[in-house]
Amino acid sequence: MADRKAGAYGAAGGDTAFRRTWDRDEYAAKAADREQKVKEEGKARYEAAAAGKKYIPRASTPPDARDTEARNARLNVADLVGKQTIVVAGAGQGKRGKSAGFYCDACDLTYKDNLQFVEHLNSKQHLVATGESGEVRRATLEDVKERFEYLKRKREDEKSREVVDLTARIEVAVEVEEREREVRRRKRNEKRRKTKDGAGVQEIKVENDGVIC
Amino acid sequence: MAHQADAKKSLDERGYTGALIHGDNPLKLFEKAVRDRIVDSYYWKEQCFGLNAATLLDRALELTFIGGTYGVAQKPTPFLCLAFKLLQLVPEREIIQYYLEQAGEEYKYLRALAAFYVRLAWEKDEDVYTTLEPYLSDSRKLKRRVREGWALTHVDDFVDELLVKNRVCATTLPKINPRVFLEDEDRLEPRVSALGDELEELDQEEEELEVDSGSEGEVEELPHGRANGIARTGSDGEVVSDEEMDGD
Numbered sequence: 374m375a376d377r378k379a380g381a382y383g384a385a386g387g388d389t390a391f392r393r394t395w396d397r398d399e400y401a402a403k404a405a406d407r408e409q410k411v412k413e414e415g416k417a418r419y420e421a422a423a424a425g426k427k428y429i430p431r432a433s434t435p436p437d438a439r440d441t442e443a444r445n446a447r448l449n450v451a452d453l454v455g456k457q458t459i460v461v462a463g464a465g466q467g468k469r470g471k472s473a474g475f476y477c478d479a480c481d482l483t484y485k486d487n488l489q490f491v492e493h494l495n496s497k498q499h500l501v502a503t504g505e506s507g508e509v510r511r512a513t514l515e516d517v518k519e520r521f522e523y524l525k526r527k528r529e530d531e532k533s534r535e536v537v538d539l540t541a542r543i544e545v546a547v548e549v550e551e552r553e554r555e556v557r558r559r560k561r562n563e564k565r566r567k568t569k570d571g572a573g574v575q576e577i578k579v580e581n582d583g584v585i586c
Numbered sequence: 587m588a589h590q591a592d593a594k595k596s597l598d599e600r601g602y603t604g605a606l607i608h609g610d611n612p613l614k615l616f617e618k619a620v621r622d623r624i625v626d627s628y629y630w631k632e633q634c635f636g637l638n639a640a641t642l643l644d645r646a647l648e649l650t651f652i653g654g655t656y657g658v659a660q661k662p663t664p665f666l667c668l669a670f671k672l673l674q675l676v677p678e679r680e681i682i683q684y685y686l687e688q689a690g691e692e693y694k695y696l697r698a699l700a701a702f703y704v705r706l707a708w709e710k711d712e713d714v715y716t717t718l719e720p721y722l723s724d725s726r727k728l729k730r731r732v733r734e735g736w737a738l739t740h741v742d743d744f745v746d747e748l749l750v751k752n753r754v755c756a757t758t759l760p761k762i763n764p765r766v767f768l769e770d771e772d773r774l775e776p777r778v779s780a781l782g783d784e785l786e787e788l789d790q791e792e793e794e795l796e797v798d799s800g801s802e803g804e805v806e807e808l809p810h811g812r813a814n815g816i817a818r819t820g821s822d823g824e825v826v827s828d829e830e831m832d833g834d
Contacts, residue, residue: 441591443641448632491631495592508588512639514680520640521689524647586628 438506448494450475450487450586479503488585591636593674597625605676607707608760612673615706620756623655624662624670634667639677642668646685649695652744653731654756663731665699666755672703686717694726698744702755705748711762712773714749721745723780 380386414430421428458473472483475490479502484490493499500507512520593613596602602611613621624630633645645668653663682700690697701718708714724741731737747754749765768774779785 440588441636443636443638443644444632488628488631491628495631495635500591507591509591509636509638510588512641512677512681514678514684516638516640517643517681517684520643521684524643525692528647 438504440510441505441507448491596674608709612676615673616670616757623660624667627662629664630667634671637671639675639681642671646696646699647693651729651731652698656731656733668699669702694728694741697741698728701745701748705759711768714762715765715774718745718749
């Protein structure tokens with residue numbers, strides 16, 4: 374696997390920069406780790422056999438694994454609707470690598486669908502990658518009471534902060550309407566420009582903008 | 587002590603070790619079809635992952651309607667998903683009582699959720715009746731999602747359905763003995779209705795009406811073709827017929 378940039382008969386080779394390259398050092402380190410683990414396991418088995426006990430291989434949870442907690446906020450999925458992303462040419466096939474759709478940073482996987490994405494976020498693979506154990510702390514009555522008081526207070530604060538003044542609300546509503554009208558005008562103009570030859574642009578409307586909920 | 591963030595292990599029917607309700611895996615209180623719909627739904631995957639009894643309150647306080655499954659594809663409501671989560675968590679009695687009494691005092695949908703759980707999960711019939719009966723006087727309105735569209739119901743309506751009907755919110759409720767049976771067995775005291783004296787008065791009027799029609803010896807034809815024989819009383823306590831009342 375020598376330098377492939379030159380062709381076999383000295384002809385100029387193409388640009389192969391987008392192909393995957395193997396980082397030898399990294400894999401050498403991994404192999405060394407693995408050999409050590411096998412040695413240790415062998416030792417543990419030997420000791421267990423010597424003591425007459427059965428050796429049970431246990432996958433160890435990393436000691437600093439955090440407890441899994443519920444999501445704080447909803448996943449921001451509606452943002453991606455109608456967005457146009459430029460995808461790098463060498464993006465991995467299938468899920469690997471960053472591509473169009475929902476991308477998970479920790480696992481380097483892309484999903485075409487918000488349902489699949491959420492499933493992935495709940496999966497063992499992702500939890501291990503983010504250092505969370507898949508276990509949730511059981512709540513006691515005290516926890517429940519505290520949480521309830523906290524939520525009640527938060528809701529009341531939000532309510533009291535709402536602007537009740539009618540004139541202010543009218544202004545806000547008028548501004549929002551103007552912005553929406555501008556956006557609509559722009560879209561209409563773009564469509565008209567595209568279809569100078571007379572053929573209409575077909576707008577495909579998917580239920581709920583294609584977001585699964 | 588910790589429990590799993592998602593329900594995969596409890597749904598797997600092989601080797602379930604954990605709290606038993608009615609002698610079986612608590613998640614089996616819902617039918618397989620309903621269970622599958624819940625677990626495949628986006629709400630369950632996004633919002634019900636990693637909840638414990640305390641963080642469940644976050645979701646429960648945001649509920650705006652009750653219901654089972656709706657639509658052609660039998661989509662589960664968030665109410666149903668949270669009930670399923672409660673069944674997975676099997677919280678302690680005191681926590682559920684807190685949901686029902688104190689927290690439910692302010693958030694009626696949480697109260698409905700807790701009542702639903704009590705009816706499903708608590709095994710002693712007397713406990714179910716004594717815990718749920720106080721809420722037969724809670725008349726707050728509830729929004730209910732039905733197969734096609736919406737319906738209006740009340741907290742006391744809902745609790746009554748739980749105690750009387752067989753199937754509520756897409757689940758077949760576990761069998762409990764009717765209250766009359768428990769009273770006969772002396773396991774429960776006879777029910778004291780919240781209407782109290784008003785009920786007695788109503789009963790008395792019915793008796794009077796029967797006595798009147800009996801003495802005439804004829805079968806009266808009731809005005810407007812009404813089937814029931816309950817006439818309304820005027821303010822002075824006399825039995826007045828419908829025609830006279832219409833003038834009001």
